[in-house]
Amino acid sequence: MVTRLLNIKYPIIQGGMGNISDPILVAAVSEAGGLGTIGCGTLSAIQVNEKIVETRKRTTKPIALNIPLAVNEYREELIELAINERIPVVSLSAGNPQPFISRLKQHGITVICVVATVKQGRKAEEAGADLLVAEGFEAAGINAMQEMTTLTLIPQLVSHVHIPVVAAGGIGDGKGLAAVLMLGASGVQMGTRFIATQDAPYSQRYKEKLLNATDQSTLVLGRAHGQVRRVLKGVYTEHIHKHERGYSPDEYQTLTSEDAHQKGAIDGNDEEGFMNGGQVAGLINDLPTVKDLLDTMITEAKTVMQENMSLLD
Numbered sequence: 001m002v003t004r005l006l007n008i009k010y011p012i013i014q015g016g017m018g019n020i021s022d023p024i025l026v027a028a029v030s031e032a033g034g035l036g037t038i039g040c041g042t043l044s045a046i047q048v049n050e051k052i053v054e055t056r057k058r059t060t061k062p063i064a065l066n067i068p069l070a071v072n073e074y075r076e077e078l079i080e081l082a083i084n085e086r087i088p089v090v091s092l093s094a095g096n097p098q099p100f101i102s103r104l105k106q107h108g109i110t111v112i113c114v115v116a117t118v119k120q121g122r123k124a125e126e127a128g129a130d131l132l133v134a135e136g137f138e139a140a141g142i143n144a145m146q147e148m149t150t151l152t153l154i155p156q157l158v159s160h161v162h163i164p165v166v167a168a169g170g171i172g173d174g175k176g177l178a179a180v181l182m183l184g185a186s187g188v189q190m191g192t193r194f195i196a197t198q199d200a201p202y203s204q205r206y207k208e209k210l211l212n213a214t215d216q217s218t219l220v221l222g223r224a225h226g227q228v229r230r231v232l233k234g235v236y237t238e239h240i241h242k243h244e245r246g247y248s249p250d251e252y253q254t255l256t257s258e259d260a261h262q263k264g265a266i267d268g269n270d271e272e273g274f275m276n277g278g279q280v281a282g283l284i285n286d287l288p289t290v291k292d293l294l295d296t297m298i299t300e301a302k303t304v305m306q307e308n309m310s311l312l313d
Contacts, residue, residue, distance in 0.1 A: 002164050002187040005110060005131060006089055007062050009033030010294050011187025012177075013112075013133070013166060014194055016066030016091065017276075018141065019043055019258040020202065020265045023051050025290070027058030028199035032291040037064040037091060042258050045077035052085055062088045064112070068142070069095025083107045091133065094142060098127040105130075114168070116144030121157045121165070129163060133189050136169030140192045140278035143220070143228045150180065158184030172280040174300020181301070192278040195265075199290045203268030206275050209234070213281035225252045232277035234270035236260070 002011040014029040016039030026036035036059070038051050048065070055063055065087045067078050071094050079100055082090045090104050093114035101111050105128060113124035114133045121132050134157050136150025137143055150169040158165050164187070167180035172193035180188060195202055196210040209217070209232050219237060222228040224245045231237045240247075240255050247255065254260075256274070263273025288296065 002131065002166060005164065006035050006064075008035050010298055011166070012294055012297065013037065013064070013187065013189040015139075015141075015168065015189050015191030016040070016068070016093070017191055018068070018261060020262060021051065021066075022201050023054035023058060024201045025194060025197075025199055026051075026055050026063060028197075028290040029194065029294075030059045030061040030063055032289075032294045034290075034294055035062060035064050035089065037066050039066045040068065040072050040074075040078055042072055044074050045081045048078060049081055049085070052081075052087070064089035064091050066091040066093060066114075068093050069097065069100070071095075071142075075100075079103065082109060093133075097124055097129065101128040112166075115157070116148055116153070117146050118153075118157050118160050121161050125161045125163050131164050131166060132157065132161065133166045133168050134185070135189075136167070137230075138170035138279040139168055140218075140230050140276040143230055145223075145226060145228060147228075151183070154180055154183040154185050169278060170280050172283050174297040174302075175304050176280070176283075177297055178301040178304045181305070190280075191276070192280050193284065193293070194290065196284045196287055197290050197293055198287055202265050205268030205270065206265050207287060209270070209275060210277065210281050210284045211287070213277070213284065215279070215282040217281050218277050218279055221256060222252065225249055227252070227256075229256055230276065230278060232270070232275045232281065234264070234274065236264070236270055236272060237274045240274075 010033040012034040014037045018039050018041035021039030029036035089110045091112040097113045110130045112131045113129040115121040137147040154167050166187040167185040168189035171188045260273045263269045264275040
């Protein structure tokens with residue numbers, strides 16, 4: 001269902017990744033059979049268009065644009081950019097999607113809405129969303145304050161909506177894919193796992209931290225400010241976590257800005273910047289190509305689902 005809707009081979013979507021979204025990785029995901037996504041983060045329409053142009057030099061397959069509505073001041077221009085550039089799929093997150101859905105759909109664009117609760121999912125469906133990405137609190141980056149986990153959110157949401165639901169948060173292999181399919185999801189969205197691939201043009205330090213991660217290698221910032229974000233532990237992030245109640249809202253915003261994100265993820269400087277990381281980091285132990293990752297996930301998911309049917313006999 002999701003593969004037909006998005007015109008892709010595998011029901012696997014790449015998360016937006018904010019300002020560090022890179023055409024090389026986006027194209028690699030689409031070329032491998034998934035849906036590569038250009039994240040708009042806080043970028044302007046001009047900056048995002050440059051990424052679209054570069055991505056299209058690398059693939060002719062479907063791509064998506066993720067617009068974090070409450071984060072990006074250029075959201076109106078980005079909506080128009082998606083329409084003018086005939087982007088086939090637009091993902092709306094971090095804000096109220098209702099004012100934008102019908103306009104996008106009038107131009108033949110498939111609309112994904114990222115949600116974190118059943119209520120949000122139902123409202124997005126009523127507003128006309130074609131597909132929901134249900135993101136559990138295990139996920140990297142900016143998260144919802146409700147702290148619903150993927151395991152509990154997916155089956156509850158699926159039972160309350162009539163459009164496909166894709167699971168996000170805590171998924172990085174075929175077993176995770178099989179698990180959420182059994183819960184009623186129609187596919188998965190991943191971010192952290194795609195960082196740890198040969199195609200991802202991010203710092204070696206970032207990849208090393210993921211390869212060496214354990215189940216305790218992430219922490220959540222921002223509870224004191226109502227703006228939570230899951231990141232990898234490091235000098236910079238642990239300092240913020242320890243002192244965040246003493247920061248003003250503006251100070252916290254600066255410390256967790258996309259500039260600081262780029263210092264960590266692109267420059268590999270985890271003493272002056274941060275690296276987003278989901279709890280799935282503890283499962284990562286190799287650096288495959290994106291194509292090998294997706295192919296392996298699908299094969300593993302099929303095998304696991306077939307083998308475990310015998311447990312019910």
